[in-house]
Amino acid sequence: MSEFLRSYLVVVWFGLAAFLVGSLLLGISALLRPNNPTSEKLLSYESGVDPVGDGWSQSQIRYYVFALLFVIFDVEAVFIFPWATQLERYGGFGLVEMAVFVAVLVLGLVYAWRKGVLRWV
Amino acid sequence: MFAALFSVFVTAADWVSPSIDYHALAPEIILAGGVVVVLLLDLFTSENNKWMLGPVTSFTLLGSFIPILTLALSDSGTRSLFDGRYVVDNFSLTMKGLFVLAGYLVVLLSSDYLREGDFYEGEYWILMLSSLLGMVMMASSRDLVSIFVSLEFLSIPAYMMAAWRKRDLRSNEAGVKYFLLGVFASALMLYGMSLLYGISNSTLLTDIGKYVSGEMSAVRAVAILFVVVGFAFKISAVPFHTWAPDTYEGAPTPVTAFLSVASKAAGFVALLTVVYVGFPNASEVWQPVFWIFAALTMTVGNVMALRQTNIVRMLAYSSISQGGFILMPLAIAGEGDSAGAALRAVVTYLLVYAATNLGVFAVVIAVSHKTRSGAISSYGGLFSYAPGLAIVMTIFMASLAGIPPLGGWIGKFGSFQALVSAGTTWGYALAVIGAVNTVIAFGYYGNVMREMWMRPVPDGDTTHVVVPSAITVALGLTTFATLLMGILPGLVLHFGDLANLAGAFGG
Numbered sequence: 001m002s003e004f005l006r007s008y009l010v011v012v013w014f015g016l017a018a019f020l021v022g023s024l025l026l027g028i029s030a031l032l033r034p035n036n037p038t039s040e041k042l043l044s045y046e047s048g049v050d051p052v053g054d055g056w057s058q059s060q061i062r063y064y065v066f067a068l069l070f071v072i073f074d075v076e077a078v079f080i081f082p083w084a085t086q087l088e089r090y091g092g093f094g095l096v097e098m099a100v101f102v103a104v105l106v107l108g109l110v111y112a113w114r115k116g117v118l119r120w121v
Numbered sequence: 122m123f124a125a126l127f128s129v130f131v132t133a134a135d136w137v138s139p140s141i142d143y144h145a146l147a148p149e150i151i152l153a154g155g156v157v158v159v160l161l162l163d164l165f166t167s168e169n170n171k172w173m174l175g176p177v178t179s180f181t182l183l184g185s186f187i188p189i190l191t192l193a194l195s196d197s198g199t200r201s202l203f204d205g206r207y208v209v210d211n212f213s214l215t216m217k218g219l220f221v222l223a224g225y226l227v228v229l230l231s232s233d234y235l236r237e238g239d240f241y242e243g244e245y246w247i248l249m250l251s252s253l254l255g256m257v258m259m260a261s262s263r264d265l266v267s268i269f270v271s272l273e274f275l276s277i278p279a280y281m282m283a284a285w286r287k288r289d290l291r292s293n294e295a296g297v298k299y300f301l302l303g304v305f306a307s308a309l310m311l312y313g314m315s316l317l318y319g320i321s322n323s324t325l326l327t328d329i330g331k332y333v334s335g336e337m338s339a340v341r342a343v344a345i346l347f348v349v350v351g352f353a354f355k356i357s358a359v360p361f362h363t364w365a366p367d368t369y370e371g372a373p374t375p376v377t378a379f380l381s382v383a384s385k386a387a388g389f390v391a392l393l394t395v396v397y398v399g400f401p402n403a404s405e406v407w408q409p410v411f412w413i414f415a416a417l418t419m420t421v422g423n424v425m426a427l428r429q430t431n432i433v434r435m436l437a438y439s440s441i442s443q444g445g446f447i448l449m450p451l452a453i454a455g456e457g458d459s460a461g462a463a464l465r466a467v468v469t470y471l472l473v474y475a476a477t478n479l480g481v482f483a484v485v486i487a488v489s490h491k492t493r494s495g496a497i498s499s500y501g502g503l504f505s506y507a508p509g510l511a512i513v514m515t516i517f518m519a520s521l522a523g524i525p526p527l528g529g530w531i532g533k534f535g536s537f538q539a540l541v542s543a544g545t546t547w548g549y550a551l552a553v554i555g556a557v558n559t560v561i562a563f564g565y566y567g568n569v570m571r572e573m574w575m576r577p578v579p580d581g582d583t584t585h586v587v588v589p590s591a592i593t594v595a596l597g598l599t600t601f602a603t604l605l606m607g608i609l610p611g612l613v614l615h616f617g618d619l620a621n622l623a624g625a626f627g628g
Contacts, residue, residue: 090136093138107157110161111160115164
């Protein structure tokens with residue numbers, strides 16, 4: 001086996017370990033837990049409230065806009081967290097760059113606000 | 122092991138803020154600023170004042186042309202930013218100028234078209250500026266990551282613009298086809314790029330150039346092939362052209378002009394930088410690929426164009442076959458010292474093709490405004506009621522066909538000269554195929570001319586064609602450029618000579 005392929009052996013070992021640990025834990029719990037199926041337990045979970053309709057109901061298309069808006073803040077967080085841990089080192093340059101970045105992302109929010117996306121009609 | 126982990130922090134400690142050459146980045150900064158201004162204007166103006174968005178867009182484009190000019194005139198030579206990942210050399214400046222001016226012409230074509238239809242205006246300009254910003258960035262990118270980001274940046278707005286006629290099924294089809302095939306191409310290219318990174322442990326093209334050389338292992342050949350095929354989708358080279366006719370026909374006509382000129386040129390720019398800077402020592406892999414692409418693209422594009430009855434579909438196949446002619450010199454770019462000649466030929470052809478093809482679409486928009494039809498037969502008798510349009514259309518058709526003394530001739534001449542001067546059998550063979558195709562192309566370009574000059578008006582309606590002033594200006598500029606480049610070929614060849622690609626073939 002070449003050196004190149006050998007380095008991929010780690011991936012194989014990790015995969016095996018993940019598979020073993022997972023099946024071990026699930027197997028132990030399957031052996032220990034009491035088995036008492038009822039029809040209530042097969043209901044789809046809706047935050048503790050009694051579900052209305054079945055799990056395949058259509059959802060409101062307008063939710064996708066919120067998902068897109070969420071991405072704005074998500075991306076912002078992804079870049080701000082690592083930057084914030086090294087704030088002093090990147091100094092004024094980093095601060096200005098991050099301000100530009102946040103300003104551009106805020107434009108997306110302003111756009112959504114002016115286009116009436118934030119209003120639930 | 123922990124020492125190895127912490128060594129990351131030790132080496133990262135001596136971080137210094139990068140010195141940024143703001144002059145070199147000025148075109149990009151102006152375009153980005155234009156996007157923000159247009160977006161805010163769109164949000165905070167009433168419906169009556171939306172007309173100002175088009176002019177603001179065109180001023181942004183002209184504004185970003187100023188730093189391109191000052192950079193070209195300054196004597197500082199090649200400027201290299203971010204450790205050589207972003208290079209502003211003569212090649213990138215020439216192409217940036219092409220993108221920005223082509224964008225300006227598309228603004229002229231779009232403004233009346235948008236106002237008459239039921240379109241979203243503000244977003245259209247924002248997306249177009251974003252796409253152009255991506256193209257301008259592409260011209261300078263010398264790193265796999267920045268090339269990929271630029272490619273997506275220029276493509277994603279274009280997918281949306283293709284579907285801009287929201288209530289029209291064909292336009293939706295155009296957008297979806299373009300999007301699906303574009304994403305597929307991106308995935309292929311990313312796979313090739315990941316292999317390249319695996320080979321060379323660097324995303325910098327100049328570093329990759331050092332590793333992709335010598336004995337070609339299978340993995341190197343596959344990596345090169347996948348990257349090239351990814352860009353072949355963008356330039357709609359056969360057999361990766363299937364999206365082009367449907368997308369061109371369904372998209373709004375100004376967007377079609379934009380896709381067939383600016384987007385295609387951006388694909389060629391990326392292909393040139395990747396091949397010249399990234400794979401200069403692997404010509405035995407990519408030369409045959411380009412040979413096959415060029416031969417197939419010319420022939421299939423031409424043969425399919427002969428059978429079309431719709432003018433935009435015909436132009437779509439025509440632009441596919443023109444892409445084949447632009448690809449021709451790349452098939453011999455690795456032979457001896459013909460790399461420079463091939464680069465000049467491609468750049469010259471792109472400049473000529475951009476002017477001519479934008480002009481053709483300007484005529485198509487003006488004529489369809491009256492005839493409300495896309496059929497080639499609707500051009501019957503155009504000379505009798507709109508002699509001006511018929512004359513400029515004849516000029517553009519003759520230029521695309523390559524008749525001297527029009528611009529298209531000098532483009533074709535450069536391509537053939539580069540091919541023949543390489544002096545290889547394969548080069549001569551491709552030149553013969555190209556020559557045959559040039560003759561075939563007369564069939565469909567001549568057909569449009571015959572309709573305009575010799576056929577009767579199909580429905581007898583000979584009322585005057587009202588050409589909006591913006592389109593008149595666009596027609597004037599493109600006609601002037603097409604004639605000028607044909608009559609004074611030294612001018613455009615001069616730009617070709619200027620287009621030195623920094624770092625090409627290790628130079």
